[in-house]
Amino acid sequence: MKFEEIIKKRKSVRKFKSKTPSWKDILYAIDLANQGPFAGNQNHLHYIIVEDHNTIKALAQLCEQHWVADAKIIIVACSDDTHLENLYGERGRIYSRQQAGAAIHTLTLALTERRIDSCWVGSYSDELVREKLKIPQHIQVEAIIPIGFEAGKSKKPAKKSLERCLSWETWTQTRRPTMFEEGHEDYPPFRG
Ligand SMILES: Cc1cc2nc3c(=O)[nH]c(=O)nc-3n(C[C@H](O)[C@H](O)[C@H](O)COP(=O)(O)O)c2cc1C
Numbered sequence: 670m671k672f673e674e675i676i677k678k679r680k681s682v683r684k685f686k687s688k689t690p691s692w693k694d695i696l697y698a699i700d701l702a703n704q705g706p707f708a709g710n711q712n713h714l715h716y717i718i719v720e721d722h723n724t725i726k727a728l729a730q731l732c733e734q735h736w737v738a739d740a741k742i743i744i745v746a747c748s749d750d751t752h753l754e755n756l757y758g759e760r761g762r763i764y765s766r767q768q769a770g771a772a773i774h775t776l777t778l779a780l781t782e783r784r785i786d787s788c789w790v791g792s793y794s795d796e797l798v799r800e801k802l803k804i805p806q807h808i809q810v811e812a813i814i815p816i817g818f819e820a821g822k823s824k825k826p827a828k829k830s831l832e833r834c835l836s837w838e839t840w841t842q843t844r845r846p847t848m849f850e851e852g853h854e855d856y857p858p859f860r861g
Pocket residue numbers: 679680681682683734788789790791792825826
């Protein structure tokens with residue numbers, strides 16, 4: 670699949686078939702997520718792969734999202750902020766959240782490339798998830814990612830158009846001064 674196709678194909682899937690994704694594909698996706706970027710090249714992430722059905726059911730309860738229980742595998746992305754905080758102080762905690770987000774997105778894209786569906790779940794009790802998975806107190810639970818193969822066919826929601834998220838030179842200038850000069854009529858590809 671081409672890069673653009675992977676990006677556009679990825680969507681949050683919340684209804685899974687009973688087929689289980691291959692653990693080799695999961696390792697492939699985590700390995701790609703490990704390619705960065707990371708501040709100071711400090712990869713602070715750790716992934717717990719949950720296959721046990723009872724643990725998956727318990728995680729669904731802790732998320733208060735019953736559909737999570739239908740996933741055959743869940744990836745739990747965790748961060749250890751200690752080293753980044755030692756290096757960069759308070760800013761290190763910000764870097765930690767940012768690079769976790771970047772890595773999780775890479776992970777979901779890599780899964781998409783392998784035709785595995787997923788959903789980034791961020792709503793759960795950190796404390797109870799830590800307790801259930803024996804995660805140390807100082808570790809952040811960044812995301813719970815149920816994965817599988819979509820049952821049915823959901824639509825990916827519409828996305829923000831280019832003109833609603835751009836400005837030029839300053840926050841307040843929303844048009845590139847020369848954007849509509851001769852020869853530029855077709856660009857950028859504004860959507861309705
Ligand atoms: C930080 C974060 C937290 C999210 N938490 C949840 C969640 O708890 N439950 C859920 O069903 N989807 C969750 N999502 C998925 C979003 O709902 C989804 O990305 C959004 O609706 C856009 O749909 P798409 O992913 O198909 O493009 C989360 C996404 C992000 C980035």
